[in-house]
Amino acid sequence: LKNPSATDAEGKFKQINGGTEVDVGADELHENNTSRRTMNRPVKGKTPRRPAPRKPLSNNQKDPVGVYCRVRPLSLEDQECCIEVISSTTIQLHPPDGIKANRNGEYKETQYSFKKVFGLKTSQMELFEDVAKPLVDDLIHCKNGLLFTYGVTGSGKTYTMTGSPGQGGLLPRSLDMIFNSIGPYQAKRYVFKTDDKNGMEIQSQVDALLERQKRESQQNLKTPSSKQRMDPEFADMIHPEEACKAEGVDEDSSYSVFVSYIEIYNNYIYDLLEEAPYDPIKPKWNGGGTPLRNTEFIPPQSKILREDQNHNMYVAGCTELEVKSTEEAFEVFWRGQKKRRIANTQLNRESSRSHSVFIIKLAQAPLDADGDNVLQDKNQVNVSQLCLVDLAGSERTSRTRAEGSRLREAGNINQSLMTLRTCIEVLRENQMCGTNKMVPYRDSKVTHLFKNYFDGEGKVRMIVCVNPKGDDYEETMLVMRFAEMTQEVEVARPVDRPICGFTAGRRQRNQAFKEELTRRLEERGGPVNGDHLSVIRTLLQSFPPLPPSDLTDASDDQTLPKLIEVLENRHRIRQMISEQYNKAANVLKSMLQETDGNLIAKENFIQEQRGKIGEKDRLIVTHKTEIDRLEKKCKTLEYKIDILQKTTNLYEEDKRSLQHELESREQKLHREQSDKRRMEARMQGMVSDTKLKWEKECERRVAAKQLEMQNKLWVKDEKLKQLKAIVTESKAERPDRPDRPERPEKPERPAREKDRAPQRSVSPAPVPTAPPVRPRHRRSRSAGGDRWVDHKPASNLELDTVMQPNIPNSIKVSGPSEKALSKCDKYLLTHQEIASDGEIETKLIKGEVFKTRGGGQAVQFTDIETLKQESPTAPSRKRRSSGNGPAQQEERNEGNWTDVETRCSMALEMRAGSSMGPGYEHHGMQKRRKP
Secondary structure, three states: OOOHHHHHHHHHHEEEEOOEEEEOOHHHHHHHHHHHHOOOOOOOOOOOOOOOOOOOOOOOOEEEOEEEEEEOOOOOOOOOEOEEEOOOOEEEEOOOOOOOOOOOOOOOOEEEEOOEEEOOOOOHHHHHHHHHHHHHHHHHOOOEEEEEEEOEOOOOHHHHHOEEOOEEOHHHHHHHHHHHHHHHHEOOOOOEEEOOOOOEEEOOHHHHHHHHHHHHHOOOOOOOOOOOOOOHHHHHHOOHHHOOOOOOOOOOEEEEEEEEEEEEEOOEEEEOOOOOOOOOOOOOEOOOOOEOOOOOOOOOOOEEEEEOOOOOEEEEOOOOEEEOOHHHHHHHHHHHHOOOOEEOOOOOOOEEOOEEEEEEEEEEEEEOOOOOOEOOOHHHOEEEEEEEEEOOOEOOHHHHOOOOHHHHHHHHHHHHHHHHHHHHHHHHHHHHHOOOOOOOHHHOHHHHHOHHHHHHHEEEEEEEEEOOEHHHHHHHHHHHHHHHHHOOOEEEOOOOOOOOOOOOOHHHHHHHHHHHHHHHHHHOOOOOOOHHHHHHHHHHHOOOOOOOOOOOOOOOOOHHHHHHHHHHHHHHHHHHHHHHHHHHHHHHHHHHHHHHHHHHHHHHHHHHHHHHHHHHHHHHHHHHHHHHHHHHHHHHHHHHHHHHHHHHHHHHHHHHHHHHHHHHHHHHHHHHHHHHHHHHHHHHHHHHHHHHHHHHHHHHHHHHHHHHHHHHHHHHHHHHHHHHHHHHHHHHOOOOOOOOOOOOOOOOOOHHHHOOOOOOOOOOOOOOOOOOOOOOOOOOOOOOOOOEEEEOOOOOOOOOOOOOOOOOOEEEEOOOOHHHHHHOOEEEEEEEEEOOOOOEEEEEEEEEEEEOOOOOEEEEEEEEEEEEOOOOOOOOOOOOOOOOOHHHHHHHHHHHHHHHHHHHHHHHHHHHOOOOOHHHHHHOOOOOOOO
16 A cells, blocks of 8 residues: 555656656755756856845736724713714714814815725624735735724724724734634644744754754743633634634645734834843842832843845844744733733823734745655745734823823824824825835834835735714824825735645645555454465364375275275364364353453443543533633633733822822922912012001191181181171161061971981082993893992981882992992982072982902992972072062062072082081071161
């Protein structure tokens, strides 16, 4: 029996040379194939030189960068939304309230188109099917890919890339699809081995075995095993019904997956999978348990970018781990994710402070002619990689209120994103305008690392994550403009890698050969068919040989007796053998019966043991289920502990920053209080100086005013004396006038006139002032009418009149009060004075209360009401008719003289504005009549 694959291979690898078969190896076949491809080329006699680096063939076909948009749901239902999904490829931006209008005074609504738009209800599976699945399929078929998320902070980039329990993101789904597709065709660990120059080497099975034993013997290196149980957190991320696999996987190749995880923080590259170094000479802790350094761990060293022989950029010294399952790959990712730098800002509780890059590298090589081992040819190894990039979000420091290190991080993040935008703009200009400007890839580590993808080394796809809340409108509009520009950049389509010339189906034929060989070997346990003839032949040889039985003569008496004797001997031997056979058969039968009994007893015992084993198995299954549940619970609790630890660290950092801010504010408050005390002392000194100055000024002005008023009163007294003398002289010059009878005494006034004091109110006269500044808003009058300030000076007299001013909703005061004015809208001043006829006249001066610019109140008088009472017994001042007699004329003249004198004195007194004093008492008395 021959190996079918080997047979077919021999048909390929044998050449007939004069009827003789000559075996040809795989290396010679490769050389023959190469010679066939180059047989038509002219051969030149030159010294062969070192072959150039193997680069893919140039391809003129280009594809635009695939840009997708994903809109995350609002965190609060009452938030204002500024994004509307119009169709599966278009969204529209609405400016929220408070945004400035354009030059025409209109609010412009803009629309942006993408390759596809994923709305609020889009699941992670739908996003993976349209965006990441084609890139994973290209990865398996030896093509590179780049996928990155872009957007403002808090727009859902990390959730889109990583996901959450129950909703796995693009990264875990990509890993699951890769291992579902190449799972049965993976090479053993360490068959593929990476070198330090971004290349891949192939080791033999023996070297790989030694490498595995060496790694397993090292206790300090903790490489995760593919035989570990599935992580409960990852098990919940992807449901079994959502698993998918690629089509058209080459079964005649062997695969191996390598992963690496880096972050770009402050424009420096750090390896997240690098083990923390330990320095035994300089320990991190002293004998007292106190750290010797500021940080708990030795800070990691940054990495540098280099270019390999194929002019591809790679991170030198980066850790690349070989993984054999989805769980192992995601465990490596989660180990690096815990080291990634995140922080709490005003806009996002867990904001990424660095750009993270998860690189999946797939190495594949064809199997040899037998389909059993990997072909030991380094040139036949194809290495493809898929980069999943989670860019940190752009942010404005005015909104995040970042300070210190957070401000520096935000500046570096925005600078790297601006460099990416500049590179895209230059690429777009070069392609559309035909220019050849240099693209500034080296200005940032992000663009420098992925420059090969924009030069045509693989597909490039971008997911624009947006937050529809109105507060992010301006940042979202800038992101949309960048995405619209990125769609216009075209990237060269990657070419298919050349395949080897071996026969397809080698793995299946080798597997079939091994199965058939195993079946035949299992059947070789029984006797072969030819053994029965050899046993019969041996048995016949043990009998005595037969003599010759030819009769030549009738008188021959010896032949037949000899024959009879030999046959009898044979018969005896046969009977003896039969007896021995029967005895042996009986013995064997008894032994078989005994053996059967033993077998039955053992079978019964085995059944009993199997029952016990079944019970033990059920118990073990129960315990395994309980262990799985407890492990899952333990993992969940560890995850929660990690989250709580991160939250605690964030809160402690916030606490320290707030304490620092509180101390600075307390110091500022102490300084302000000391400044305030100094200012108060200074102002008190100024107030006391100003008060003393104005007191002196007021005393001087009052003295001057008193002197002026005394002079005026003296002048008025002199004028009254002169007027009195004139009246007296005119009366003396009329001798024909008979003596006037004495006037009857004036009847007494009622009690109200006797009780009235001959004094004026000391209330000041209303002085017209400039109208105060009216405030923009007046007090509402819908609450039940205006309130009045009823100002009645204490010097006013109480008159027993029927008509009295009565204001129900008023505040009564005896002097101006700022507190009362602040509560009311109207002002009423009650003023009393003596009229020209000697009666008390009450004036109600009304006004409106306004607030001034300085915070006080001002009153503007608008109306005056006069209340006056008259005595019916008082002499009438009306002009009498001319038909009266001389007595009446004399009485009228006397009354005129009296009225003129009284009116003049009173008018002069009131016009002077002074209080009723000696002048009034002197001029207002009843004049004694001359005899």
